[in-house]
Amino acid sequence: MPPRRKLSDLNRGKAIGWLQDSVAARQVAQRLAVAPSVIIRLKQRFHATGRVQERQRSGRPRVTTQREDRFIQRQAMQQRMATANNIRQRLQASTNTVVSGQTIRNRLHNFGLRARRPVRGTTLTANHRAARRAWCTQHVRWQRQQWAQVLFTDESRFCLEPADGRIRVWRRRGERFAEGAVLERQRFGGGSVMVWGGIGTRLRTPLYHVVGKLTGVRYQNEILQPLVVPALQAIGPRSCDSSG
16 A cells, blocks of 8 residues: 555645546545545545645644643742642642643743752851841942952862752743752761862962861961961952951
8 A cells, every 4th residue: 555645735636636537536546656545535625625725723722721821830939849740730739620741841931941950059047148148238349459359268068979869940041049949958968078278369279178177276277377378468468368
């Protein structure tokens, strides 16, 4: 049997002409190299509509209303780490509308929301937040010349066995650090390595590997005197240290 395929408008016209000249449908199919069922359906459509063109297809009907679409968006914005399946279950419980997880993702994509890996940030207390806001307010109008007098120092601990979770967060472009889109975590699970370093606009200190517990005496003898003081002297007489 010839392969079944669509016919062009020209070949549809030829087929109807041959059929009207009493040529059998099987012979028309052989001339056009299509299955006989294609010619039979064409003949039926022509008799019913008087046209050889296929009907314009409207596509699959939309299963959610605009109100339900807004519900889906609101759920993702209120709980950014909810999965598409979680939102699907809430939609069904609230509106009795049954959709697939892919439909949920499609609606969120229409609102510009994509599932991304969340930024991992340290849990901050109210005091932490207040102190950081006060520091930013104090320095918001500083000029480049003032920042050039500052040495930023901090120590960081790097986990050797980080958790490789599969958590995703719904966010738009530019919302990487939006509230609710950052995954808070407890630091230093498993083995870790601690290092200290300092940077300024024109220099940086050597990276120092901290072994064991860093006490005040060790900080003064191993970091402050041999690393911080020379860096501040290199910056100038009005330099200052901004420790993280």
